[in-house]
Amino acid sequence: MSNFDAIKIYYQRSLDELICLAESFSFDGTHKLHANAIFLYGSIIELSSSLNPLLISEHYSAIPVILRSILEAYVDLENLCKDPKYGYSLEIKYIVKSLKFLNEARNEKNTYLDIIAQAPDYDEQLSRMEAEKERLINLGYKDLNKFERFSKAGMENEYRTIYN
Secondary structure (H helix, E strand, O other): OOHHHHHHHHHHHHHHHHHHHHOOOOOOOOOHHHHHHHHHHHHHHHHHOOHHHHHHOOOHHHHHHHHHHHHHHHHHHHHHHHOOOHHHHHHHHHHHHHHHHHHHHHOOOOHHHHHHHOOOOHHHHHHHHHHHHHHHHHOOOOOOOHHHHHHHOOOHHHHHHHHO
16 A cells, blocks of 8 residues: 555544544534534534545645644644633634724725725624723733644644644
């Protein structure tokens, strides 16, 4: 068996195992912890399912990008499982990205975003997100950078090697 065939088999077995494990989950969609965990796990499954087609079609250059995204989702899932309060850091990260997007819409330099800034509740959304960000920061949570996320998961070596 070639290395190529062994890698394809490994990827497929890993994906099958991920799906099999997911069948045993109990899920409460109203609970943010559950939603975040399922979102991250689902991202890992979805990204993993793209590896074999990339191998078969010989689009090898895309594989490290996919593996890097899988590793990022794994790190967040690991942190969330170790410490449910890690979800607040995920929330801040989401809010910071959303605020950046909303502020970009207002600067009138991006024609694709013009309609966003014209939304009737634009200012209300912006204010609500700013307030929530401040509330979480005042509670001691922060938007962790990638190294901090890996470090929290005990994966500094992975960050310094395979991730980079």
